[in-house]
Amino acid sequence: MEYLVLALKGGCMGVADIIPGVSGGTMAFITGIYDQLIDAVRSFDFEFIKKLFKLDLIGAFEGPHLRFLLPLLFGLVLAMVSVANLMHYLLGTHPVEVWALFFGLIAASIIVVGRRIGEASVSNVLIGIAGAVFSYLLVGMIPVTTPDQLWFVFLCATISICAMILPGISGAFILLLLGKYEYITGALRNPADPGNAAILLAFVGGCIVGVSLFSRVLHYFLERHHSATVSLLTGFMAGAMRKVWPWKEVLDTVTIRGKVHVLSEANVLPPAYDSSFMLALALAGAGFSGVIFLEWLSSANRG
Structure with a gap:
């Protein structure tokens, strides 16, 4: 049951990572596994690499937190491959x-993560504002x-994976900025194709390098400057709300390889307060309530 729950949490992260503007790191925070995730990634250290080169496979895989990572990664990869088309x-x-559903999810996540800041000092508030402005x-x-x-x-994988484990900054959106979102998700739709397999292998390799380096930096700041770091992460999530506002007006587009890409768009008020608006509002409320319920459940289990 524990492995099944981890796989489901990995699935939530995988779905989030597919959406530009929604972070898998946010889902890790929501589901209460963020610290475990960072520690698990850090468990692949220099000692692991040294034993791997010596072909001491048993010794190499004694250290990493595989019982945590394998079911999590299984759910994450399965979700990314199966949900990409959907x-x-x-x-x-x-x-x-x-977007309304994800707006509700992230709005509640800001409250959940913000509670973990601890000290509400002037410096933490300013750091949170700086993170929100940047995001x-x-x-x-x-x-x-x-x-x-x-x-x-x-290279894109190395950069975007850092965002994927940060709450509020979407790795998928970083890929979009780098012009590789549709290229990678296109490969995910048919991973058995040799050309797509090469693309995905290069991407996975970049992810491994990027997350191995960045997780250590993030762990250092969470250990030494916890309140300030969580304040910054909360700010990141608040600023990202701009991306997931449901009602948008497309201002400019460009056609690349026969596909229309949005160059710029503006957030607008709902055009009408009709049944479509009520459905969006209900989905936002469902997303918000779901996160609050998960946080309550996680707190109850910890207690």
Whole structure:
């Protein structure tokens, strides 16, 4: 049952990581496994690499937290592969409803994560505001087109995986900014194709390098400067709300390889307060309530 729950939590992270503007790190925070996730990634240390090169496989895999990581990764990868097509379809046909659900999820997440700051000092407030401003500006940046070579896919993975484990900053959106979101999700739709397999292997390699380095930096700041770090993460999530506001007006588009890409858009008020608005409101409320319930459940289990 414990492994099944971990796989479900990994599935939540995988679904979130597919959506530009929603962070898998946020889902890890919501489901109460964020600290475990960082520690598990850090368990792949220099000693692990040294034993691996000596072909001491048994010794190498004694250290890493595989009982935690394997079911989590199974759920994450399964969700990303199976949900990629569905999310593309839903975002294309029901964008307001999808964004409304995630708006509610992230709104509640800000409350949940904000409770963990501890000391409400002036410096923590200022750090949170700085994080919100940075995230707000980041999600408003215009996506660019970039090369398709495997070395660049590796580099994009190294950068985006850092965002994937940060609450509030979406790794999928970083891929969108780097012009590789549709390229990677396209490969996920048919991973058995040799060309797509090479792309995904390069991406996974970049993710391993990026997350191994960044998790150590993040762990240091969470250990030494916990309140300030959580304040910054909370600010990141608050600023990211700009991206997931359900009602948008497209200002400019560009067509690349036969596909229309949005260059810029503006958040607007709902065009009408009708049944569609009520459905979006209900989904936002469901997302908000779901996160609060999960936090209550997690607190009850810890107690």
